Amino acid sequence: MTATTMRAVLMSGDGTADVVDRPVPTPGPGEVLVQTRASAICRSDMTIYHGNPVLGAVRTGDDRRVPGHEAAGVVVALGEGVTGVAVGDRVAGYLAIGDERHPLGQRGYLMLTPGWRCFGFDVDGGDAEYFTIPAHNALPLPEAMSFEAGAVLTDMVGTQYATQRTLGVGPGDVVAVVGMGPMGSAAVLIAKARGARVIAVDVLDTRLEHARSLGADAVVDSSQEDMVAGIARETGGAGADVVIECSGNPRAQRGALDAAAKLGRVAYVGESQSAEINPSEHLIHKQLTLIGGWYFPRTLWDEIVAFVVEHDIPIEKLISHRFPLEDAAEAFAAFDRRETEKAVFIW
Ligand SMILES: [Zn+2]
Structure with a gap:
């Protein structure tokens, strides 16, 4: 049983980050609910922080979204019709939500399909205790890989x-x-x-x-x-x-x-x-x-994970700072001042 409210980051575009109470999202058809275990801050988040998002609904003055497009955690609930993902699976979020049946989507390039939406920009992202994502976007994480590594693996x-x-x-x-x-x-x-x-x-x-x-x-x-x-x-x-x-x-x-x-x-x-x-x-x-170079096709994930494991690549070395979500204001300010390398919220 999951809680009904959660802590989540929201930004107003004026160089501040607030941690607020939000309802825990309900996974829609084909979606999974993930309890977040790690969510990384990215340079592109700074465009939301300063009110000029490179992508997304927030750019059009629509409702604020929870940022965070590099997140990993444990699946805790399934929406209707989900197959191939189970409660308890360790996953990272693939940030591009797009048309899987489009010829480019079939090749894994969901970010090149018309009308694609970006996790953490167009839809609520991972800087929260829970997030939802289409089951197709739930990237399996091997047992040997930490949630932090999984989060950072999804982008850079x-x-x-x-x-x-x-x-x-x-x-x-x-x-x-x-x-x-x-x-x-x-x-x-x-x-x-x-x-x-x-x-x-x-x-x-x-x-x-x-x-x-x-x-x-x-x-x-x-x-x-x-x-x-x-x-x-x-x-x-x-x-x-x-x-x-x-x-x-x-x-x-x-x-x-x-x-x-x-x-x-x-x-x-x-x-x-x-x-x-x-x-x-x-x-x-x-x-x-x-x-x-811009992100990676969904179809490449298993190969990326296998390469990182086989070569024992020290992904954690990219992370210089870890913060609890409650310290989001400080975390984003430090990242903005370039006082951190990769910074990650952990639970
Ligand atoms: Zn990023």
């Missing part, structure tokens, strides 16, 4: 796995990761596990140290030297086989193309609205491949 780690899989990152590659926030840190872990040599780029000493502790082979402090020159130095002038741009800084996005070797592969993962690209110089005459 999954995104990096899918992106580097598409880029074919492997032994023999030199991978430059630009921007060592949580996404860049996940990129380092995945690239190392795939057997690449990794160069981490950032402007902050502390983040470069963290990158080394995650396994980066070399670092470039782009507050001290030009990033392109630093990567050239570390690669004997050839440039990086792969550049993964996680900062979203337009100068770094251009730099990623400059720093890539001929026949190189580049992924943009950090979001921005415009960047300068010289098609002849960057793409055509270098025969470069440029892709966008």
